[in-house]
Each structure stands twice: as structure tokens, then as C-alpha cells.
Amino acid sequence: MHKRIDSHQHFWKFDPIRDNWIDESMQKIQKDFLPEDLLPILNENGFSDCVAVQASQSEIETDFLLDLASKNDFIKGVVGWVDLLDKNSAKRLELFSTQKKxxxxxxxxxxxSDDFMFRKDFRNGINELKQHNYTYDILIFHRQLPAAINLVNSFPNQAFVIDHIAKxxxxxxxxxxxxEDIKELAQAENVMCKISGMVTEANWNKWKPDDLRPYLDVIFENFTTKKLMFGSDWPVCNLAANYTIVVKIMEEYISQLPLLEQDLIWYGNANTFYNL
Structure with a gap:
């Protein structure tokens, strides 16, 4: 069995006020999701490790994920949150820089707003990341792609990854x-793409794997296997599927590829990108 890492999943202790994005249509995920819930699912699907990604906008969230990572060896990396708009963001990053995970x-x-990524204070924050070799995950809707293209081209030495194929x-x-926008974005050498979050952009109750295929074709054609990584988006994926279904879609789609290229998607690219 080749090694697998889940490049994108979340943990939380559900708080209806903080997590107000998890509304009544999402009752399936209105509860706690913690490492002990994920570990058996990872094992079942042949994954050894994961990257935990922020779900709420506070440094408390970053500390929470780092605490979980310190107690659970399979959490190999954390993508946290820090206020990049803050004029003291460089100091905050400096404080976090001792945290290896x-x-x-x-x-x-x-x-x-759609012009958010053009904000000077945001860009000043992005500019500080490189100093500590921090990556940046771009979480946007597809209509925000033009701003993302401008961002990644403005910071050619910053490592970026687009989450959920830009929804x-x-x-x-x-x-x-x-x-068209993905085609342009993929030309930037400093951007990778997570194959994640697709089932929840489809019709939750009626989607079928064929609905995803045209979108997978586009990202594979443009990003190629050198710049793609698998992410489950667990537990959010449970709204429209489950962990195993999401993995199976990927297995089937890439089954014809050489094993070395499959390994890049399951493990190699995330390992390199996040320096795990």
C-alpha cells in the first residue's frame, strides 16, 4: 500500500454562535469532530496522516489545532489563522514561528467582498509569510478567481494552494x-490545487460521480499531477457523501495513471508543499 495523506480536513468542538456558517441545512455536522473520530476513518481508507485546516477566524483556533497536533502524531501539519490585516501581523507570525507543525x-x-485580495493591508500580511516559509490556502468562490490570479502573480515567491478547486x-x-480562469491560474508556478470540497458544490442529495468529471478533467489538464493533492474536506463532505465515497471517486478517476503520479496526488505533493 502506498502512503496517503489527507491534505485538507477540519476539527471542531461545535459552537453554534462561533460556527454560525453551519446552519440548519447542515445538521449532520452540528456536533464535535475530533481526532479520535477521524483516526479510524483514515485507517480504513489507507491514510497515515492529515493536515488540519482552520474553520474559524481566530488565533484561538490556531492554538486549538496546534494542541491537537501535539497530542496526535498523525496530524502532520496545521493551516491556521492569523489576522493578516493587522499591522502587527509580522510580530504574530514571529511568535508562531516556533511551532514546527x-x-x-x-x-x-x-x-x-470580491476585491478583498486587493486590499493593501491583506497584501502586506501575505508579504510577511515568505519570511517563515509559510504557505497560504486560498479559499474562494469561482467568481473571485480573477482576484486570486492577480494575487498569485503579484507574489511569485509565495507558495499558494487553491482550496476546493475554487468552488x-x-x-x-x-x-x-x-x-478559463483555472487555465490562467494554473500557469502560475507558485500555485497548487486541492482536489477537495467538490461533492458539497454539487447537488447534495442528487449528485453522481459523472457530475464531477468535467471539473476534474479541467484541473488535471491544467494543474497536472505535479500540482494536485487530495483533500477529503471531512467532516464537511458528510453533507453530501462520506469519507469513503470521496476517496473512491478519486481512486476511480486516477486509476489509469502511472502509480508514481497517483502517489503525487495521494501523498507526494502535499508532503512537499507543506514541508511535512
Whole structure:
């Protein structure tokens, strides 16, 4: 069995006020999800390790994930949150830099205005990441791709990864403008892409694997196996599927690829990108 790492999953102790994005339509995930819940699922699906990604916007979240990582060896990396808009962000990053498992940061940009990534204070924060070799996860909706393209081209030495293939509108089947933007984004050498979060962009109750295929075709054609990594987006994936279903979709899609290329998607690319 070749090694596998889940490059994108979440943990939380559910708090209805803090986690207000988890609304009534998401009752399946209105509860705690902790390392002891994930470990058997990882084992069952042939994964040895994972990367835990922030789900709420506070340094308390970063500390919470780092604490879990310190107690659970299989959590190999943490993508935390820090206020990149703060003029003291360099000092905050300096304080975090002693944490070996902290690999990078993310902000829920999908919840911000479409020009958010052009903000000077945000860009000043992005500019500070390189000093500590921190990565940056770009979480956006597809309409924000033009801003993301500008961002990654403005910081050619910063390592970026796009989460959830930039959330195309799989539910409606719209693909054209997303496809054009992905093509342009993928040309930047400093950007990778997570094959994650797709089932929840489809129709939760009625999707089928064929609905995802055209979108997978686009990202494989443009990012190639050198720049793609698998992420489950557990437990959010439970809204439309489950861990094993998400893994099976990937297994089937890449089954014709040479094993070395499959290994890059399951393990190698995430391992390199996050310096695990």
C-alpha cells in the first residue's frame, strides 16, 4: 500500500454562535469532530496522516489545532489563522514561528467582498509569510478567481494552494468562466490545487460521480499531477457523501495513471508543499 495523506480536513468542538456558517441545512455536522473520530476513518481508507485546516477566524483556533497536533502524531501539519490585516501581523507570525507543525495560514476569503485580495493591508500580511516559509490556502468562490490570479502573480515567491478547486458551480453545471480562469491560474508556478470540497458544490442529495468529471478533467489538464493533492474536506463532505465515497471517486478517476503520479496526488505533493 502506498502512503496517503489527507491534505485538507477540519476539527471542531461545535459552537453554534462561533460556527454560525453551519446552519440548519447542515445538521449532520452540528456536533464535535475530533481526532479520535477521524483516526479510524483514515485507517480504513489507507491514510497515515492529515493536515488540519482552520474553520474559524481566530488565533484561538490556531492554538486549538496546534494542541491537537501535539497530542496526535498523525496530524502532520496545521493551516491556521492569523489576522493578516493587522499591522502587527509580522510580530504574530514571529511568535508562531516556533511551532514546527504550523505550516501555513488561511482566511475565509469566500465570505469577503470580491476585491478583498486587493486590499493593501491583506497584501502586506501575505508579504510577511515568505519570511517563515509559510504557505497560504486560498479559499474562494469561482467568481473571485480573477482576484486570486492577480494575487498569485503579484507574489511569485509565495507558495499558494487553491482550496476546493475554487468552488465552481457544479450544482448548475456552469463551467466555462471557471474553466478559463483555472487555465490562467494554473500557469502560475507558485500555485497548487486541492482536489477537495467538490461533492458539497454539487447537488447534495442528487449528485453522481459523472457530475464531477468535467471539473476534474479541467484541473488535471491544467494543474497536472505535479500540482494536485487530495483533500477529503471531512467532516464537511458528510453533507453530501462520506469519507469513503470521496476517496473512491478519486481512486476511480486516477486509476489509469502511472502509480508514481497517483502517489503525487495521494501523498507526494502535499508532503512537499507543506514541508511535512
Amino acid at each position: 504550523l505550516k501555513g495560514f488561511r482566511h475565509v476569503v469566500q465570505g469577503e 465552481p458551480d457544479i450544482k448548475s453545471g456552469a463551467i466555462l468562466s471557471w474553466k
